[in-house]
Amino acid sequence: MTLAPAFVFYEFADRKEFCLHVTAQSPRRVMLVPPLFDEMNRMRKMMVDVMRSLHELEISSFLPDLPGTNESVIALEQVTLSDWQKAVQACAEQHQISYIASFRGGALTVADLPSANHWIFSPVKGATLMRTMLRTKIAADRESGLTTSLAELAARAENGPLELAGNIIGSELFAQLNAAEMTDMPSRRIVRLESDSKPSDGQIAGSALWLRAAPDDDLTMSTAIAQDIAGWMGQ
Amino acid sequence: MQNEVELTPDAAVRAVMRDILGLSEEQVAEFTAETELFGALPELDSMAVAGLLTELEDRLDIMIDDDEVDGELFETFGNLVAFAEMKVTG
Numbered sequence: 001m002t003l004a005p006a007f008v009f010y011e012f013a014d015r016k017e018f019c020l021h022v023t024a025q026s027p028r029r030v031m032l033v034p035p036l037f038d039e040m041n042r043m044r045k046m047m048v049d050v051m052r053s054l055h056e057l058e059i060s061s062f063l064p065d066l067p068g069t070n071e072s073v074i075a076l077e078q079v080t081l082s083d084w085q086k087a088v089q090a091c092a093e094q095h096q097i098s099y100i101a102s103f104r105g106g107a108l109t110v111a112d113l114p115s116a117n118h119w120i121f122s123p124v125k126g127a128t129l130m131r132t133m134l135r136t137k138i139a140a141d142r143e144s145g146l147t148t149s150l151a152e153l154a155a156r157a158e159n160g161p162l163e164l165a166g167n168i169i170g171s172e173l174f175a176q177l178n179a180a181e182m183t184d185m186p187s188r189r190i191v192r193l194e195s196d197s198k199p200s201d202g203q204i205a206g207s208a209l210w211l212r213a214a215p216d217d218d219l220t221m222s223t224a225i226a227q228d229i230a231g232w233m234g235q
Numbered sequence: 236m237q238n239e240v241e242l243t244p245d246a247a248v249r250a251v252m253r254d255i256l257g258l259s260e261e262q263v264a265e266f267t268a269e270t271e272l273f274g275a276l277p278e279l280d281s282m283a284v285a286g287l288l289t290e291l292e293d294r295l296d297i298m299i300d301d302d303e304v305d306g307e308l309f310e311t312f313g314n315l316v317a318f319a320e321m322k323v324t325g
Contacts, residue, residue, distance in 0.1 A: 128292075132286050132288075133285070135284075135285035136285040138301060139284065150301060195253075197242045197294070207253060208290070211255045212254070212257055213255060213256070213280065213282075213283050214278075216257055
């Protein structure tokens with residue numbers, strides 16, 4: 001069967017959100033949960049390459065758009081982390097998916113699926129993601145002659161939406177992300193890059209595409225990711 | 236679970252530079268203390284620098300105050316490694 005990527009939908013909060021889908025002729029299906037903010041853009045091509053490789057391994061895959069991202073009808077400013085968690089849960093339920101592969105900050109959005117099987121790639125704390133975005137904002141302000149500090153920006157975020165590296169982030173999302181860490185799941189496999197010294201259940205050769213100045217791909221790495229996911233899912 | 240391995244500041248800075256710039260291991264192995272960074276490498280914009288600092292904090296388990304960060308830090312690879320070493324040894 002030829003590869004036929006297509007958009008399907010999932011319903012969340014009376015809206016339809018897009019979900020990229022690749023069908024394989026097999027009952028095996030996995031949902032890929034993307035990284036957050038700029039990391040999502042930088043890794044989008046790699047995520048889709050993983051879907052293509054999964055298709056070759058006869059696994060169907062789903063890549064949902066989180067509410068407030070890509071072509072979602074709701075503005076990011078109005079979205080909370082709880083919304084993302086409920087949306088990911090809704091997508092899994094509506095498409096009957098029990099295998100969830102989340103990438104980077106995507107691992108913070110799978111908390112409402114405790115009984116699913118989780119494969120997690122290079123998880124990151126919400127506070128770490130926010131710190132990078134706050135730093136970018138501080139550097140941009142400095143270039144326009146303004147002096148801002150982390151503490152000042154955090155205080156500002158408590159009282160209203162804050163624009164960070166092109167993303168308008170509401171107070172609740174800011175506060176929830178700052179406190180968010182990957183939750184413990186009964187069935188969990190954590191995979192990291194070979195260059196990452198933190199504890200893991202498996203390692204993959206490649207480089208941190210989420211740090212790249214411009215979006216890039218790495219076919220060896222996306223193939224290795226798909227193979228690891230396939231091995232984890234079993235037959 | 237595989238155990239955590241200690242990473243030297245030099246190796247951590249090299250690995251992060253490699254990831255940001257999309258270089259091979261061989262290319263990044265050629266970096267010396269005198270290798271120029273900011274100004275010589277257009278990829279190192281403010282967002283890349285923000286990512287670099289956060290990655291170093293994460294990989295070396297250190298905290299970097301934004302007061303400590305100035306243009307000189309990113310002038311050469313050697314400056315950045317020396318800074319990372321100073322943070323690790325406290």
